[in-house]
Every structure is written in C-alpha cells, then in structure tokens.
Amino acid sequence: MTLDTREDIKLSNAQIAWRAAQDIEDDAYVNLGIGFPEMVARFQPPGRQAIFHTENGILNFGEAPPAGEEDWDLINAGKKAVTLKPGAAFFHHADSFAMVRGGHLDVAILGAYQVAQNGDLANWRVGSKGVPAVGGAMDLVHGAKQVFVITEHVTKDGKPKLVDTCTFPLTGVGCITRVYTSHAVIDIKGGRFVVREKLAAMTMDELQAMTGAPLHTDGPVAELTVPTL
C-alpha cells in the first residue's frame, strides 16, 4: 500500500530533532541513539542543560573536537570523537548498561523503521538478509523513564512507519511512549496512538491517511510549530 502523503509540508530532520529537544527537561540524563537522534543535542533550549550518556562509558560528553584534535579513546557509541564537559565521568560497559537497564536515564531517543500502536519498536533489522547488528538498541528501549522515537512519518517509498503491528523484527515490546515525526507528535497510551500535535497545514484525515493504525485524540490537538532551521 502506498499512501497519499503530505511530503510537501514535512519537517526536516533538524526540525524533528528540534521539536524533540524541547521536551527534554533541564538536568535530564539523556541517551541519543546513533545517527539521526544525535542531532537532538544541537537543539537544547537556552537555559536548559541535559547530561548526555553514551553506551561506551561516558556521562556528560560534548561536541566533536576540531578536526585533527580527536582523541580516539574519547568517542561516543557511534564511534565519533567527542569532548568532555566539566563534571564528566568514565565507567565500564556493565556500569553503563546498569544506567540504561536500571532506569536511571530520563530519556532515550531512538530512530525507527516501524512503531506500533502498542509501543512495539522495530529499528534494528529490515529482513533476514545481510549481516545483523543490534548494538545497544534492545537495551536502550528498556529502562529509560521515557523512550522517544524521532522519525519521518512515512518511509521514502510512502509506506507508513506508524503501524498497527510491526512487520520488521522487533527491537522491543511496548517500549515507546512518544513519537516525534515529520508531521506530528504522537503519544502511545493504552495501546493507541494519541495525537498531541500536528502541522497546522494538514487535516487529521490527511494525517490518518499517512498512518498505519487508527489515530486518537484525548483533549485538543496542538499546532506543531518549529523554527526555520
């Protein structure tokens, strides 16, 4: 099934990341999945400071150093060179995943191939071919107090990513609490997609048409507004 989509009005990845960043509270401990989610760190609202955790054993790392000044023992989970902020700490992998699994992170933000209305996430593998690689994704979906997904609302070929039931191999069961897409902000609550915000330029019917499971509301749907980035 290919959907009628409103690709004409969609947010850029930077704008999706910006929107997600607005919901990270001051002093929150946050893990950003490798790739697109890392972009969220750029958009911390003024006056707020999150502490970023990386699976390979750093709390409170900062931006990449200038080219040529990398220390390749100071990298993040995406194997990119990073820097430290004051108040950082190093620890080994078992302690790092104790932080993850033990519920000590306030927020984890991940990418997705599919998110189901019951909160199931598929983000590690699209089929049975090739070399499978899971990394820390299956750990990260458990333990953080809130697990958010940031994603395009539909795939490049127009298929829904918010679905009734995931068809790709699962990363975790019932683990996602909120999805920030290119068109909307949607909570997962009681096994249903509940729309919190949508782009003003589209109707609920248009949003529903791009979504693979019924959308619900629970109070007013706010306007999803983001700056030009």
Added chain:
Amino acid sequence: MTLDTREDIKLSNAQIAWRAAQDIEDDAYVNLGIGFPEMVARFQPPGRQAIFHTENGILNFGEAPPAGEEDWDLINAGKKAVTLKPGAAFFHHADSFAMVRGGHLDVAILGAYQVAQNGDLANWRVGSKGVPAVGGAMDLVHGAKQVFVITEHVTKDGKPKLVDTCTFPLTGVGCITRVYTSHAVIDIKGGRFVVREKLAAMTMDELQAMTGAPLHTDGPVAELTVPTL
C-alpha cells in the same frame, strides 16, 4: 558421645595456623576468615608473599597499625584497622564478591564448627537460638580454588568436629578440600577423609577415635611437624 582424645599433644592455634600457611604458595590470592584464620597471615614462609583479600574491598592489606594511628575507614572484614602494602587496590562490595564467587581467589581459609567427610561445612550457627549472623562465610566457601578449614580436632567438650554428616546448620555443601586440625592434616577427596599428616606421637587408631567418620589413607601418612611458637 565423648571421645578419648589426645589433648595432651595437640598443636596450639598458632601452630595450626603455621602449618596451613606452609601450603600457601608465593603470589597466591588469599582470603582469611575473621578470627582464628586471620592468624595464618603471621606465618607466611620466608620468600613467599601472599596477597590478602578482605570482603569489604581491599586487596593487599597488611598488619594492624600502631595503636592510635588507626584509620577507621581502613579496616578488614573483622572490622580491625589494617594498613596497605604497595600495589593495593580498593573496590566496592560487588566487585569484592565477584573475586570470591568468580573463582579468582587461590585459597580461602575458614574456621569450622563441623566439617563432614563429603566436604560440607557448618561454621555459622550452632542452633536456632539467639541472633543469626552469616557475613561472608556462605560466599567464601564457593569460588576460591581451594577452601581450607583450620580447627581444633575436637570441640572443647571432646566431641568430634570432623563428622559423618553435619548436624549444625550448613554454611556450604561439598565445599571444603582440606582440613588442618590440632592433630592432623586431612584432605577431603571423593566423599572421604584422607589423612595426609598426623602428629608422630599418636597412632592412626587414636586419630580415628577422635574423628566422627572413617579416616582413609591414600599413600603414606607424613609426620605433622611444626615449630615451637
């Protein structure tokens, strides 16, 4: 049953500790139970250096400091003040018992109320009255490559401590490999007591009479000789 015992020729506690110390190899990692077993540390043979572990998170601690120079954050599992040797390390309790349970200690030496011929140990409680307290004993009997007991051969009222089956509450099942007593050195092998050494002044029959389970031999029984201490 009260036994005919040879209390007249028995080794002192210091001599039992001395004998056990002779079997600790150079560079061995050793945990000595609190109380009597701590005495073993005094008798390391010249030229050998064991590294002592204490449950509360120190490797390579040394003797007590002079009175008045105690640091009460630098204590052993018996809550006695100790000192550090070069090459010491501190760690928390989970890492400390990872060393114990994970099989990283070469030797643990414990006291006993009873040791059974199958290697069962009872050393934490003599009945159901009073306040029970177990500490690290049940952990120490698992994991060390060799778990030794040092003990009088019989109780103060002349009852056997080496027994067919423990009647006191167990500390661990099949965990003891060797017993150093006031009269003999006895291995536990294949569910049997096998005598390795005995005091020259007593016969095997006399030793058997003091023991609550059959004694076996497996090769010659050497003379248990210790210095005057």
Added chain:
Amino acid sequence: MDKTVGSTADAVSAIPDGATVMIGGFGGSGAPIELIHALIDQYQATGGPKNLTVINNNAGNGRIGIAAMIDAGMVRKMICSFPRSSDPRAFTDRYLAGEIELELVPQGTLAERIRAGGAGIPAFYTPTAYGTELAEGKVIAEFDGRHYVQERWLKADFAIVKAQLGDTYGNLTYNKAGRNFNPLMCMAAAVTIAQVSRIVPAGDIDPEHVITPGIFVNGVVEVAHPQQEEELIRAGVAYA
C-alpha cells in the same frame, strides 16, 4: 545542575514512614553517621519516619548510628548479613523480644542483590547458600551440573551514603575501604543522598577517578569533619 543540599536535616526530610532505606557502610567504615543522626532528629521532632526497613551489612553498634535508630523505635525490619558488633544490644534486645524483623542475607548475595536492583536485573543465580537454610523456599536451578539459588534484586526508596568528595553534579569518590556498599546503594535507590567531606565544583574530580557517577546521586550535603562510628563507640557516646 546543582545537587547541593544545605543541611543534613534537609537531606533526609523527604524520607517517609514505611520507607525502605539503604544505609551505606561496613561497620563504621563509610557509615553516614551524620545523615543517620539527622534522621533520628527528625523522628524525635516529628514522630517520623518510622516503620522503616533498613538495609545495611550490619545492624548497628553501641548507642549511635543505626543502633540509635533501632533504640529510638524507627526500624521495623533489618535486611543485613551480620547483625553482630562489639555492642549489638540495640538490635539483639528488640530481635529477641520479637519487636524487629530480620532478613538475613549472605554478604556477597546482599551486595549482588543491591547491584542487581541498580542494574535492572530482577533475578540472578548464585552458588552461595545452596543447600543451607538461607536458601529454603528459593528457586534452585542447575547449570552445567552445579546447583544455584535464585536471588531477587533489592531496591530502596532512599539510600543514604557517605563519600569523600562530591561535586555539584553528584559525582562521588570514597575514602579507602569506606567504599564498600556505598556505590551499590547509590545505584539501587530511587533517591540517593550522599554526605561528603567536601563539595567541589563540577570538573574538579578527574572523570577517571569518579567512583559513583552523578546519575546515581540526587543530593549531596557537606559534612566537613564526619565522625567515625568506631571512635564514638570507644568514647561510649549515645545518640538519643
């Protein structure tokens, strides 16, 4: 971010009746005496918190610290490995009178259960206590021909611990064997309060030397010259 708390009284003020409280230390080493005494002060002033479940390796000594909590009547249950000390009267008397409950846990199992609570591991298997009365009623499983006891995680509502340096982000170092259960308890409690000998700005503790990362710590209160249980015991001090 600033996790500094102004006083020991403020630091413990949120602990309610019926709470499960992990208290760091092994005997007096690493024991947060001042936080414990602040909790007793609160109880004397307000009647709470009471009916506490206290998790510690021991069960108090003399008439100070945890023993003084027991004396005051604040403790409903102790979870510990070794409820003996040079002067264990406070616990012993109440225990023998049936006025306090005891869950006795082997020391290594106690440490591992607390770590498991902090690490999101609901249960694990250990050889410790297999075949003993402390394994009675527990799930037993065989792995590779050997028997093991299933043990559950331990968590707490609050942990009160003693550290050496603490920065404003809650990163902690410890003093010698005063480390013991403290780093584990920081992980396993919903709210962790650390008393430290000195609070330093974030960045003053080398990230390589942090023992407890700040993510495990909610509040840090400075007690510049902390008391040592052993010295108080020897001086015959009673806190009441």
Added chain:
Amino acid sequence: MDKTVGSTADAVSAIPDGATVMIGGFGGSGAPIELIHALIDQYQATGGPKNLTVINNNAGNGRIGIAAMIDAGMVRKMICSFPRSSDPRAFTDRYLAGEIELELVPQGTLAERIRAGGAGIPAFYTPTAYGTELAEGKVIAEFDGRHYVQERWLKADFAIVKAQLGDTYGNLTYNKAGRNFNPLMCMAAAVTIAQVSRIVPAGDIDPEHVITPGIFVNGVVEVAHPQQEEELIRAGVAYA
C-alpha cells in the same frame, strides 16, 4: 610478584587452537591492536592459533586488528553486538560465505554476561530482547508482572585488553572511554593479558584509582606508543 611480560609475542604465545578469546575495545577505543597483531604474527609463523572464538563488541574494521585476524582465517566464530564498521568487509564476506559463525548479543547483555562470567553468576534475567528474535529459544520468566529473558554467563580462556598504566601486580588504569569492555573481560577470562602504555612499580598507582585490581590480570606487557585503530583505518593500513 611480577606480572611483567617481556614482549607482545610472549604475552600471547600460550593461546591455543580452539580457544575462546575476549578482546577488549569498543571499535578502536581501548582495542589492544599490538596484542592482536602479535597473535596474527604467531599464526603466520606457526599456523596457530586458529579456530578461535572471539568475543568483542564489534567484528573488526578495515584490514587491521580483529578484521586482520578474520582475513588470516584464524576466527571460527564471533560473539558480538555490532558486526558493522566503516569497513566491515573482512567479517561480512566470510559471514555471507558461511565461513564464520555469528552469535549476536545485545550490547548491554554482552557486557552483563561477561561480568556474570567474572562474578560467578551462571545466569541472570534481563528485560533486554524480550519478545524479539534474539530471545528465541531462551528461558523466559515473569517477575512482578514483567517478562524477562534468562541469559547465561560468558567466560573465556584468554582475554587480551588494552590499559593505560599497569603495575607489576597487574593493577590497571584505562584511558578515557577506552575502558569499555576491558575491565569486564579481565574478570571473565582464565588468563588475562594487558598491554599498557607504561609499566610502573607496585605502589605507583593510587589504590583509589585502580580500575582493574591485579587479581584479574595475569600478564602485563608494555607497548609505549600504542596504535589507534581509527588512525590506521584512515591511513589505509593492512596488517598481513
């Protein structure tokens, strides 16, 4: 006590055919490149060790390190969480050709299984992977209304790790995020060999700053100026 070993060649010489070898590092960070290359040298000179099971977070990058071990044909099986890298050809080609086995383990579970191996915990429960294909065939249990997967410990015959300082007793410190799996692997192997940037006398590392206590380490070899995988990759180096 002196755990110093004279050369990387000597350090790895006891690793036999068919051994399970834990190799520290996360990508190139904390990866013991020189020890890995010494092992390859030994294989090139003697035909062994081969049929190795290698445990690492990744499965090699480019034509150096673990990738070069795979290229050389020494590796029968990889146990890892993420067999991808900027240049994963060595593993990918052999895997797709059915010439190398893969046990894929979620990263946190991999870390915890290794720690469990070192800590004498034969099995534990984790929420990770519940309901996914990586939990297929595993024991599932419910605790407090939530489902968990039973995971077994991981042990090894040898661990080769990279540290920063090592003293003659085997006490180790690490460099920044180069810590990663290294301290865990030290615990979980029957024999652990550490390459360090500098060997110092016992007593030169503050006991408060020791990350891996020497009890977990069997041999320490100095590699004064260790190579970084990332720099070798960028320079297009192939080790063969």
